[in-house]
Amino acid sequence: MTTAVQPSEAHPFKIGVPLSASTPVAFEPFDLPSSNQRVLGPPHPKNTVTPLALKPAIRDSAETDLDSVVNTIKSLQAQGGILTKALARHGTLLFRGLPIHNAQDFSKFAHAFGYQPHEIIGIVVNRPVLAPNVAPANEAPKEVLIYNHNESPQVPHAPEYIFFYGHRVPEKGGETPISSSLELFYRAQQEIPEFVSELAEKGILSKVTYKLEKQYEGGSTLKQAFGKKILDGDDEATRRAKIEAQIARYGRGKHTTWEWTEDGSIVLTHQLPAIRTQPETNIPTLFTGLAAYYKNNQHNANSGRKNSAQQLFGDETPIPEKYLAHLANITDEIRVLHKWERGDVLVYDNIIAQHGRQPWEGQQEDRVVMASLFDGHSVPGAYGDEDWAQVVQALDG
Structure with a gap:
């Protein structure tokens, strides 16, 4: 079985597994409104969009079940980390139309990528555990703005990958920003x-x-x-x-x-x-x-x-x-605001992509977004030769 990753003008990174009886699910890219998706500027490769939006394509009349989705994710990752490479290019992936309905489903999907769960040392927000390596994204009041940032920049030990799942979404507001910290530096x-x-x-x-x-x-x-x-x-x-x-x-x-x-x-x-x-x-x-x-x-x-x-x-x-x-001001110019649909999953490469949370109207409970944080092979990024810049993975002791 082979996997197609082919460049095109509209979607420079196409991701999918050829449909078969054993793998009835593939992912196909689709376009979002310009308020939700943009073409990244330098230093990103030409025609690179963020987020790369993916939805399941199914074989014949087969239903999209979670086990099939998880198996497809594992297959893609086993072939040289295809989704990890897509994250390194686009910064953020959006998965829409998945059969994810609760914290347990979300946990199973996120763990399929094969990353190591991240332990937050020195957490500054309350994140009670809802399922394995799943917690509320942020429980601050709905009026509070959480502007674009990389996760955990104020402490030495930061996650490399961040997953968000929209379990309940408000009618107005509550968007999750997406912006490139590569473009911000440039x-x-x-x-x-x-x-x-x-x-x-x-x-x-x-x-x-x-x-x-x-x-x-x-x-x-x-x-x-x-x-x-x-x-x-x-x-x-x-x-x-x-x-x-x-x-x-x-x-x-x-x-x-x-x-x-x-x-x-x-x-x-x-x-x-x-x-x-x-x-x-x-x-x-x-x-x-x-x-x-x-x-x-x-x-x-x-x-x-x-x-x-x-x-x-x-x-x-x-x-x-x-x-x-x-x-x-730069961030305002280069970011998009992801308008949630129920069941959406956003995946961020925390090294190069920033996220946040917009205020929303209605009730506090109208927006329920869950988060799952993972480590990659190293703490995000390299740090130069300065003595103060050394940052290491935290080991349990």
Whole structure:
């Protein structure tokens, strides 16, 4: 059995398994409205769209059952990681029309790609487990804007692949943005080169505060972030030792430090790279949430919600707001807003694609999007030769 991956003018990456009795499902690309899909600019290959939208094509009158879909995914991945390569080109894939109806179905589909489930160390949002490696994407109030960002840019250990499943979708609003952090870097280097040079030289100093109680609706507590081994009977010294042991799993040495405060909170400081590179191509990507910190603070100012993370240049000097605003302006120009249909699955290559969440009208429960996070072969991207830029996979210890 062979797999077709053929270039065309409309869809430079076609993905499918020839239909047969043993594989009754294939995936075929389809077009979305221009508000939901765009052709990426440099440095992406010509005529590359994001997201690449795929839907099942079935043999004769066969029904699209989940087992057949999962087997097709596994077959594609077994042939040189066809879907992984598509992600590396397009940044984001949309699967529509799949027989996914709940968290268990979604978990089964996501695991079919063959990636290693990601453990979040130092989580800043509350994500209760709904199924194996599945949790709510974000439970912040519907009025809250979550602007475009790469996942987990404020901590050293980030996932490489992100899956979102639209279980319930609102009539108005609630879109999930899609934008390229390769294109963001390219534009920033052209338009604000002095800022990019400073980022490359200094990196980012990320200060993240974790408190005993959640700091905002949908946020995490200190125990949720680092308390996986804390027991109810542990005294204060034992609890702190167990939290510090989890922090040590970052493997960052002097580049991750922490300070306990009088109220029992902890402030972590990470020195991190904001510029990384896409594996194999070595094209630079702006792996960051800098525009999100700027836009979120603007939009959510009246809600009393504040970022738990503070972002500075690596030498602890403030990042001028004009640069953050410029990044946001570029992002507004290069992003699309995915209008959800129930059952949609979006898959992001977190190294090169940014996501977020738009506010929506109606009730909080009108939008239910689930997430599943996975590691690839390395923490997203390479980091250059600077000592502070070393980022490693977190190992259980």
